[in-house]
Amino acid sequence: MSENGLAYELQRVSFAYHPDHPVLHEITLDIPSGSWVSLVGPNGCGKSTLAKLLGGLLAVNGGEIWVEGTRLDRDTVARLRPRIGMVFQNPDNQFIGATVEEDIAFGLEGRCLPREQMVERVKEYAEKMQIGHLLSKHPADLSGGQKQRVAVASILAMEPGIIIFDEASSMLDEKARGELLAILEEMQGSGNYTMVSITHDADEILASDRAIVLGGGSVVADLSPAELFEDGALLDSCRLIAPYRIRLKHAIRTRGLELPKELKLERG
């Protein structure tokens, strides 16, 4: 952790794949260590590009990104990368090993860990993700939710301090999405991880500590998830729909009815 307690400091970060078409324009924000931040916004607003910049997979065109007090650039990216894990959208395309255990071990092999330590860690994180019984399975024998669990286990096994979820739940069914959310909540509860999730999932946003809304390559709003779901115009601009319970609460209130105090409609 850095001295100022920040996992990320972004100072006027700009990025363009092509000089004529800037994707991100002078983004400045801080993400404290141990927090869970949701990056939301309509498709094409630059969320995934920002995730790749945060993960060191792309280099900024302008501005600076500081990761736990170290500036992220060409010289430091290899050193900082072990601190940052990334889980992507399609669980199939991030499955590198031929079996679950080989996939979890892939990142550990790159760290040159001794075999005994790798076996231990593979087992430990597979058990944590409840995929211990699937270690010898081929990816094609797994469901989407199981594959995404493998992806999370592969990242956790490398013991990073920061994890970026780039629409990690978008290709999962309802049940698998709920399971992934439970994992994220557990990780948040442990206090060991700084999490950045790029998501359209209302429940995931609601479970996070803070929502940063991107629009047209800039930060449009930086607020709590509860505040976001109260702001109808902002929700429309992000093409988001509030979770059912929040919509129900609004509907009850707009009809002039009072909710009993003991009835809690927010998550948690």
Added chain:
Amino acid sequence: MRNKLLFGRSIDTGSWVHGVDPRAKLTGMVLYLVAIVAVQSWIALAGVAIFSLAYMLSTRIPLKYYLKAAKPLWTLMVFIFIVQCLAVKEGPPLWQIGSWTLYQAGLSSGGIAALRMAMLVSFTAILTFTTTPGLLNQGMNGVLKPLRLIGISADRLTLMMSIALRFIPTILDETQKIVKAQAARGADLKELPWKEKGRMLVSLLVPVTVSAFRRAEELVLSMESRGYIIGAARSEYHYLAWRQRDTWFVVSYILLAVASVAYHWI
């Protein structure tokens, strides 16, 4: 789709062959190839068949699995058989259809060639049936290490091969989805004549290739985010240790290859 594919799938029965070092198995398979290429007679074929059967039985994997492994290549075997029957015109004639005559030597060499192919495919399945993909990679890595002398990295080569193998079922699944999507729009491959099928194949190959490239790009990002650096040192998850049993395994194949080649020349 995966369930229909036996290729590249390991079946754990806990036999002693499963425990043989993958490097020994790979070396054995190369020697088996030498032996089978040298087979030119029914006696030699019978000898190699007995050897093959003994090894197949000792894997404790049902023989039907080996037969299934060779099944996808049956058209090639029939083709080889027909070509030999047409090309070899020695020995007494057996059958005449119009201007074409089937000779005894043609029938014999056709049978031997087709069976050699069947045996080769079935037998080499021992390698994939008794070795997990990870161990196979590591074995390949060990066998290909000398390639470093000519500037080829065995690590990169085996990683490429393992990723290619790993994505075969995924890409086959995707191909099936595209075929179904095209059929839903009225372009059903099954209903079309062969000439049209050929044309339609292009419209199938384009989306499959584009999708494969997209997958490759995402895979690269995933590898990079897990700290993969080309050429950087890596430790190995699977530990390979050469034992006396592995030496005897290879020796048995050397004897087979020598016997087969010697029989051919004598």
